[in-house]
Amino acid sequence: MSVSQLRNYASGQWIAGEGEGEILHNALTGEAIYTASSKGLDFASMMQYARTKAGPVLRKMTFHERGRMLKALAMYLMARKENYYTISHLTGATRSDSWVDIEGGIGNLFANASLRRQFPDESFYVDGDVAPMSKRGSFIGHHIMVPKRGVAIHINAFNFPVWGMLEKIAVNFMAGVPAIVKPATLTSFLTEAVVADIIESGILPEGSLQLICGSARGILDHVQNGDVVTFTGSASTGKMLKAHPRLIDEAVPFNMEADSLNCTVLGADVKTDAPEFDIFIKEVVREITTKAGQKCTAIRRIIVPEAMVEDVRIALGKRIATTTIGDPSIEGVRMGSLAGLSQKQEVLEKIQELSKSQEIVIGDVNNYEIKGGDKYNGAFLPPVIFYNANPFTNTACHDLEAFGPVSTIMPYADLDEAITLSKMGKGSLVSSIITADDKIAKEYVLEAAEMHGRILVLNSDCAKESTGHGSPMPMLVHGGPGRAGGGEEMGGKRGVLHYMQRTAIQGSPTSITAITNVYQQGAKGHILEEHPFRKYYEEIQVSDQLLTEKRLITPEDIDRFAALSGDNFYAHKRETNFEGTMFDEQVAHGYFIMSAAAGLFVDSYEINPVLLNYGIDELRFTKPVYAGTNLQIRFTCKQKLPSDTTPDPENPKSLIKRGIVKWLVEMLDDSDEPLVGVATILTMVKLKNQED
Known part of the structure; x- marks a missing residue:
């Protein structure tokens, strides 16, 4: 395959960055396929273009017009999805992995389009209830929300090059704010293909969406009051960006959604012959193997009753042994590769660090088979499961994340211990508890919620229709406290309002009626x-x-x-x-x-x-x-x-x-x-x- 140069879309033009740029590879074979560079782009001009070209147009549109725009875009992209699947294969993703990314991302457009029914047919939103402020009712207060007059800058991770973009721009477009998207360069070739179709469609007002495939280093130097910055990726990078002086000086909101050490808990009521036991095993294996474990919501810590540790280890081992690794285009392959060799190397280094304080009980990074692909030049890794007998003492599993098919089993003596272990990750995007006992579920949720952005309670009543541990949904908040970044994304109407300014207004009922x-x-x-x-x-x-x-x-x-x-x-x-x-x-x-x-x-x-x-x-x-x-x-x-x-x-x-x-x-x-x-x-x- 010849090496192509990716393009950036800036100020209404497709621009190939200057210089050779970063080389991107086929994750399955290691073959060079693209180069990406943003050298020569004028970030300040891009941001001003968004503010002045698209901003006024989007702000004048009503919520219902914006919603119909998103619906039209979703339908347009859905008709072209097969091309995205073909490109996604180069990232090492299986068809089901890509479904989450591609159709899950387009689904976010549909879901946010439907939100228009929760908003007025106006360009602004009246928030909450009226506040009476006088005895006779001639003076009242209210809140109104209007679109911010800046640009949303989205800095995204490599693992979901489509979903990561679409789930964010859906809400800022609903609010009436343009966006500049910076996908992780590693998989930006898939994002570029989707953006190319979006621009070609002509559905969005010009300047609504711009794309940077290469480095965006320095873009935060140009933010100003009215802009919004979102980040998805590692906690260390997020903390560095969050501390940028310009964000502080201009009071620019920064929403961070960081990789976290998510956990699942097996309830003490669950025995091996219970349906919840099978549900638990299937859920853990799915989270370890989907996207080869490259999910910000993947299960990193498996918390089980002391008496169930061996049963869980055996059951996980049997199920993982049936998972065929290799080229997803080959019949029978259920798990693809990591996104690239650099990612594989990083995961191997974390596995080595974790091995110092806990033992591997399932998997061998030096001895595994693949079907198709290139075992040595591709970015393949088998699932690796650790066992940590003393998770309160050996705490590396609560601090280090191997962003791949890696997780750790750890025992608990009672529910208090399980709750404590769940919170030792210092904040996560999601936790789940598999139990048929609602009393256990209630105690866990109420005590553990402070450190988790979302908690899934899973049992045989809902398992068949459950979206699963690792699937954030557009109508619910996605984010988490502490290590997970302390931010919120999506959340239905909440996500849209993040891009709007809330202002208290006061006056007579007649005046407030005229305004709202x-x-x-x-x-x-x-x-x-x-x-x-x-x-x-x-x-x-x-x-x-x-x-x-x-x-x-x-x-x-x-x-x-x-x-x-x-x-x-x-x-x-x-x-x-x-x-x-x-x-x-x-x-x-x-x-x-x-x-x-x-x-x-x-x-x-x-x-x-x-x-x-x-x-x-x-x-x-x-x-x-x-x-x-x-x-x-x-x-x-x-x-x-x-x-x-x-x-x-x-x-x-x-x-x-x-x-x-x-x-x-x-x-x-x-x-x-x-x-x-x-x-x-x-x-x-x-x-x-x-x-x-």
């Missing part, structure tokens, strides 16, 4: 002459308001509702002796008041653009309603949300274009403090424009 485009209780409404249910989605405006007629609540109403609903709670019965209760007399059902409210605000005389009632949120009854009360409803448009649910071609009714409208329902009586109940109802409303 979400109606705040107490704001001035736009009183309507026409009933709002006769308006199409496009015609409805936030703050549109209807004040209904009044309805007298009678004892007979309460009796009939009790009979109809079957709710004969004592407070709803006339003959109750109310002495010593919270009530003075027969009180109306809260759900009757809500039903009566609907009778007042629903316009039901003819077919109108309201397609259906979509639900009720935040329903509260604030004081009793007695017979003789005159009930009136103040009905206000609170917020509008577009609906882009994929229609079903076989169901013509699903093809109707519609949106969701939230209405604030305030239930009022005739007193000086009239609010008796409040709710938010959601209606699905037809769009006037049904054209595609």
Whole structure:
């Protein structure tokens, strides 16, 4: 295979770095395949290009527009995935290894695209609940979040050249922030192929994504306030970058996700004939062999009850013996190579260090077979399992990480010891406990959680559908305390908000409504002459308001509702002796008041653009309603949300274009403090424009 030069994508151009650059090799054969250089790139200009070219465009887009952009990109890349699999083979990865990286990464785009439904159709986000700040309600506080006006710089590890990039840019694009990606040079040829397709697609605004395949040394010298830096890799490199003076001077957020000494615990309740024992063995072997152990979430410490050590060793040995190592393109191969010879050498050095304080019980780095590939020039290593009889004394296993197919079995006497051992890794991305006893699980989770970013509780109830110990999911936080870096990635909405600035705003309810485009209780409404249910989605405006007629609540109403609903709670019965209760007399059902409210605000005389009632949120009854009360409803448009649910071609009714409208329902009586109940109802409303 001829040696090709990788390109960088900077300031709207593909640029091959100057000079010979770093030579990259086929991990299976050791053959030189690419060179990578970033010499000659102007990092300061790249960052300014992102800020000025793409930043304004992304910021003006709404969350829903950004989400649809991500969905389109995900579909575009998915159609080209086979090319990525072909290239990924050169990294030593099996098809299943590459699936996690390639389709897992694209899956992050899909998952974050779906987050748009949790955001308004706005370029900004209103965070949390209103804060009342005055007695009469004329002065309130709120929080608003807007996109940062900088660039996200992502410095990624070699083990997931696709997933590592896509899981990060998905969230910064959803937030409205452009990115510069620096993959680890070792496997950057796969990242380059994906970025080339992204740029070719034209789906992203120009300047949204730039790529550095060679060294990015010096890029942090140019960060400024408004930028965000993320790092995935070794703890030592992360600490060095985190201490960069420019990050401190400019108050630039630095999110670190570092390799950690993750652990799994076998519960003391699990015996060899229990299904959880097999689950445990399969999970450990999968984590050791997937990506040849090159995962930041891989199991490095296997914590088992003292009495189960030998059973675990034997079972692991048998299962590992069936794992064929070699060229993943050959039938039957289940484990490929490490990413390169330099990585293999580093793992061998760590194995040598660990051997000083513990013994190898499974595997021999000098005696193993491979199927295909080049055993001497390729980066192959067999799984290696240590046993540490005294993990509280011989602590190298809690300090040194061999970033490959290497792990250590260690015994514990009781659950307290297991918890202590789990925390001796000084902070990890993930821990798991395999147990059928939920009491054990609860104690472990509550006591160990402080030192782990994620804890998987695994048993036969969930094993078949579990995503496993080592699989971070887009909707959950990925990161961990201490050695793991103290950062957070993904986490659904949390990940997006990391790229936004939260600002407290204060003012009158009417002013805050105008700013947020979400109606705040107490704001001035736009009183309507026409009933709002006769308006199409496009015609409805936030703050549109209807004040209904009044309805007298009678004892007979309460009796009939009790009979109809079957709710004969004592407070709803006339003959109750109310002495010593919270009530003075027969009180109306809260759900009757809500039903009566609907009778007042629903316009039901003819077919109108309201397609259906979509639900009720935040329903509260604030004081009793007695017979003789005159009930009136103040009905206000609170917020509008577009609906882009994929229609079903076989169901013509699903093809109707519609949106969701939230209405604030305030239930009022005739007193000086009239609010008796409040709710938010959601209606699905037809769009006037049904054209595609």
